[in-house]
Amino acid sequence: MPAFFALTLFVVWRDGLAGDWKYAALGFAGPLIPFAIWIATHPSVFTETVARYQFGSGDRMGPLDRFGLYWRYFSPSFLFFSGGSQLVFSTRVAGVFPLAPLLLLPAGVVAVLRRPSPLGVVATIGLLAAPLPAIVLDEGSAINRALEIVPFGIVLSVIGFNWLVQARPALRTASAATLIAVTAGQFVVFGSDYFGDYRRRAASWFHFNVRGGLAAIVDQTGGARRPVYLNDAIPWVESYWRFHLTAVGRNDLLDATRGFTHLDRAVPSGSLLLVSFTDPAMAAETDAAIRAGDFHLVREITEPDGVVSFVVLER
Amino acid sequence: MAVVLAMAALSIYATRLDVSPIYLTHDEVIYARNAYSIATTGRDLSGQLLPISIPVTGTFYATPANIYLTAAFLKVLPLSEVTIRLPSVLVGLLCVWMVYLIARRMLGVTCGLLASLILLLTPAHFIHSRLGTDHLYVVACVLAWWAVLARDGTSIRPGRMFMASAFLGLSLYTYLGAAITAPACVAITCAWLVMAGRRDRTIYLAAIAGFVVLAIPFVAWHLTHPGQYAQQVRMYALYDSQTLDAAQGARVLAAPASVAERGAVYWDYFNPSFLFFAGDTGLLNGTRYTGVFLLPMLILIPAGILVAMMAGGSSRWMLMMLLAVSPLAAVVVAERYRINRALIMLPVAAVLATVAVEDLWRRRGRPGRWAAIVLIASLPLQFGGFYRDYFGDYRVRSYPWFEYNLRGGMAEIIHRADDGDEIWISQSLQWADYYWPFYLDVFGRRELGPRTHFLDPARARLNDIGAGYALCRAGEEQRFLDAGFTRVTAILEPDQAHTLSVLRR
Numbered sequence: 001m002p003a004f005f006a007l008t009l010f011v012v013w014r015d016g017l018a019g020d021w022k023y024a025a026l027g028f029a030g031p032l033i034p035f036a037i038w039i040a041t042h043p044s045v046f047t048e049t050v051a052r053y054q055f056g057s058g059d060r061m062g063p064l065d066r067f068g069l070y071w072r073y074f075s076p077s078f079l080f081f082s083g084g085s086q087l088v089f090s091t092r093v094a095g096v097f098p099l100a101p102l103l104l105l106p107a108g109v110v111a112v113l114r115r116p117s118p119l120g121v122v123a124t125i126g127l128l129a130a131p132l133p134a135i136v137l138d139e140g141s142a143i144n145r146a147l148e149i150v151p152f153g154i155v156l157s158v159i160g161f162n163w164l165v166q167a168r169p170a171l172r173t174a175s176a177a178t179l180i181a182v183t184a185g186q187f188v189v190f191g192s193d194y195f196g197d198y199r200r201r202a203a204s205w206f207h208f209n210v211r212g213g214l215a216a217i218v219d220q221t222g223g224a225r226r227p228v229y230l231n232d233a234i235p236w237v238e239s240y241w242r243f244h245l246t247a248v249g250r251n252d253l254l255d256a257t258r259g260f261t262h263l264d265r266a267v268p269s270g271s272l273l274l275v276s277f278t279d280p281a282m283a284a285e286t287d288a289a290i291r292a293g294d295f296h297l298v299r300e301i302t303e304p305d306g307v308v309s310f311v312v313l314e315r
Numbered sequence: 316m317a318v319v320l321a322m323a324a325l326s327i328y329a330t331r332l333d334v335s336p337i338y339l340t341h342d343e344v345i346y347a348r349n350a351y352s353i354a355t356t357g358r359d360l361s362g363q364l365l366p367i368s369i370p371v372t373g374t375f376y377a378t379p380a381n382i383y384l385t386a387a388f389l390k391v392l393p394l395s396e397v398t399i400r401l402p403s404v405l406v407g408l409l410c411v412w413m414v415y416l417i418a419r420r421m422l423g424v425t426c427g428l429l430a431s432l433i434l435l436l437t438p439a440h441f442i443h444s445r446l447g448t449d450h451l452y453v454v455a456c457v458l459a460w461w462a463v464l465a466r467d468g469t470s471i472r473p474g475r476m477f478m479a480s481a482f483l484g485l486s487l488y489t490y491l492g493a494a495i496t497a498p499a500c501v502a503i504t505c506a507w508l509v510m511a512g513r514r515d516r517t518i519y520l521a522a523i524a525g526f527v528v529l530a531i532p533f534v535a536w537h538l539t540h541p542g543q544y545a546q547q548v549r550m551y552a553l554y555d556s557q558t559l560d561a562a563q564g565a566r567v568l569a570a571p572a573s574v575a576e577r578g579a580v581y582w583d584y585f586n587p588s589f590l591f592f593a594g595d596t597g598l599l600n601g602t603r604y605t606g607v608f609l610l611p612m613l614i615l616i617p618a619g620i621l622v623a624m625m626a627g628g629s630s631r632w633m634l635m636m637l638l639a640v641s642p643l644a645a646v647v648v649a650e651r652y653r654i655n656r657a658l659i660m661l662p663v664a665a666v667l668a669t670v671a672v673e674d675l676w677r678r679r680g681r682p683g684r685w686a687a688i689v690l691i692a693s694l695p696l697q698f699g700g701f702y703r704d705y706f707g708d709y710r711v712r713s714y715p716w717f718e719y720n721l722r723g724g725m726a727e728i729i730h731r732a733d734d735g736d737e738i739w740i741s742q743s744l745q746w747a748d749y750y751w752p753f754y755l756d757v758f759g760r761r762e763l764g765p766r767t768h769f770l771d772p773a774r775a776r777l778n779d780i781g782a783g784y785a786l787c788r789a790g791e792e793q794r795f796l797d798a799g800f801t802r803v804t805a806i807l808e809p810d811q812a813h814t815l816s817v818l819r820r
Contacts, residue, residue: 064592065588067587067588067592068583068587068588068589071583071585071586071588072582072583072586074582075578075579075582075583076578077576077579078579081571081574081578082572082579093571113625114624114625
């Protein structure tokens with residue numbers, strides 16, 4: 001944001017409105033005031049955030065590697081074909097953009113270089129600055145940290161389209177209609193995958209069907225307050241549990257909830273357990289416990305492809 | 316003046332070829348052995364008479380150009396590490412001269428000299444001009460094609476066009492990657508003619524025919540050796556050539572995932588980190604002291620691209636198209652940061668940088684001129700640092716990449732062995748079966764060849780082998796000592812690391 005604020009000042013100056021900088025500064029600073037007050041009254045947040053992202057750590061990337069990382073944010077493969085590396089933020093069967101900007105975006109950059117317009121300059125600088133937060137955090141292909149690429153890329157693509165059809169104005173409407181149709185068609189394909197096979201591919205990235213497992217636990221309580229044990233191997237299970245209990249109005253189960261690493265026959269009779277079945281060791285332990293009669297299998301929780309990801313047990 | 320400059324360039328490039336790179340790579344040894352065989356018998360190591368494609372090992376076939384040029388050198392010079400690297404020096408300096416011709420035609424004599432200086436001081440060009448391998452030869456052919464086009468311009472006549480394209484056909488015999496690059500350059504030629512408004516069909520036919528005529532023996536050879544294509548596909552892991560035919564393989568390569576992966580590789584060849592800071596990932600093709608280019612090029616190349624795009628014109632667009640296709644060979648095999656597969660980029664960048672300097676000097680007033688002076692003056696300064704490191708610490712960093720001091724170990728045995736001695740070489744010494752006969756020829760001790768045995772020290776019954784000398788890794792030495800051998804000498808690296816041992820029973 002400070003980079004975009006500096007860009008705002010640049011545009012203001014370039015347009016001969018240098019005296020208006022104070023309005024821009026006021027607009028930028030206004031929302032920051034409560035934030036600054038809050039940080040001042042909660043100083044540990046800043047230090048903890050710095051520590052979480054390991055700023056100042058010796059393990060961090062060197063400047064040369066970061067340069068390379070920055071470069072890859074403009075890779076055509078990333079922007080137009082495969083998207084980000086994390087399936088939470090990308091399906092990996094489509095890029096960040098549809099295919100149309102593959103030619104239009106570079107054309108837009110060329111158009112701005114040949115004849116810099118204020119909008120074009122802002123869009124170009126905005127595009128170039130978009131990956132900076134991700135670079136500061138040493139993250140590559142993290143579109144979630146560089147989403148500003150999208151609006152600036154679209155604006156540049158439109159500038160590129162205008163530039164390309166300048167020589168043949170008669171083709172403008174037909175070209176635009178074709179591009180829209182092609183992009184819409186590509187989006188249909190993307191949407192079909194997004195609501196289809198992507199759900200299967202991305203299941204592990206979303207920690208599998210933990211929602212189904214927690215719902216099964218609540219369902220099995222039958223409205224009563226029973227001891228609940230949640231496998232510590234399930235990432236963020238406590239947060240998911242709190243969310244789900246609040247959503248279904250069963251916060252009474254919170255106090256009765258404990259975590260566990262290994263199945264323990266000492267848990268009270270009637271306890272309900274949610275076990276991660278994607279961990280082979282845990283799965284083997286669970287099978288053995290069921291065969292030994294220590295626990296009763298209540299329900300298997302499956303993924304869209306039928307793979308069992310969790311089991312609900314009862315003591 | 317030209318002679319003085321040539322001698323200066325030669326003295327920079329040809330000095331101490333047996334010092335750095337520290338040892339020979341296995342590719343250099345393989346090519347040199349075939350070259351020596353052709354020079355002395357007319358046949359390669361497999362017995363083929365003057366072959367077009369030379370079988371090396373397993374699935375690997377070498378292109379003939381550098382082998383034949385090296386054979387020509389070996390006709391008049393003795394076999395040595397210096398001799399087998401001299402052809403690359405010659406080709407490297409030839410490239411420098413052709414860049415001068417191209418830039419002189421585009422921008423004038425001074426800019427021609429500047430472009431040749433920039434290429435001369437390009438670390439990747441210097442490195443590859445001192446390796447006895449084939450990567451630089453395709454650059455010479457492409458520059459010859461470009462030089463003809465630059466000289467004649469878009470009013471070129473069919474005869475000259477045929478000659479220009481013939482150089483592209485010739486490039487097929489220089490480096491495997493030319494099979495990708497040469498057709499791309501033919502396409503560039505046609506696009507260049509279209510942009511120039513040429514409508515006469517004969518010029519396009521000449522552009523294609525020149526390439527095709529010289530490609531015919533290449534294609535014919537592959538048709539009579541159908542297995543080679545599949546083997547090379549396997550070697551570069553393009554697709555499973557045992558279960559897929561060429562058409563199916565092409566579909567695999569054109570699949571979205573493959574295109575996406577190769578698109579990423581292509582983009583990474585223009586990564587500033589690779590080009591200006593870190594260079595090649597391996598220490599065979601780079602020192603990692605500098606990038607592919609020196610630092611001032613970080614400004615000059617983008618500036619040159621900008622100037623070329625703004626100025627337009629057929630010669631400027633030719634530059635841009637050449638830059639765009641320069642990494643294609645590397646992209647097809649999906650290998651990142653291997654500049655040896657994209658060396659065409661080097662002279663193109665030199666001309667682009669010269670375009671930038673010319674623009675700074677003529678059109679940007681005094682600040683532009685000072686900027687040009689500072690940037691150009693910085694080149695030899697940084698090159699000096701690179702040069703010092705190249706002959707210094709680079710040798711120490713890089714010796715594992717050059718198969719360790721096999722030369723030292725083998726020379727010890729060759730000098731000591733008597734007529735009756737058997738020689739035992741550990742199979743763990745990769746490529747030793749190529750290095751050994753090479754050094755036997757270098758030192759004129761071929762008679763030791765039939766008495767040489769390669770063994771696995773972990774499995775062989777070392778107690779049962781006869782008297783003689785052994786060469787093994789330092790870590791294997793104890794097995795030989797336990798079997799009654801005594802150490803003759805420890806073979807050390809420049810950092811005094813003991814990597815090999817020469818033993819005797």
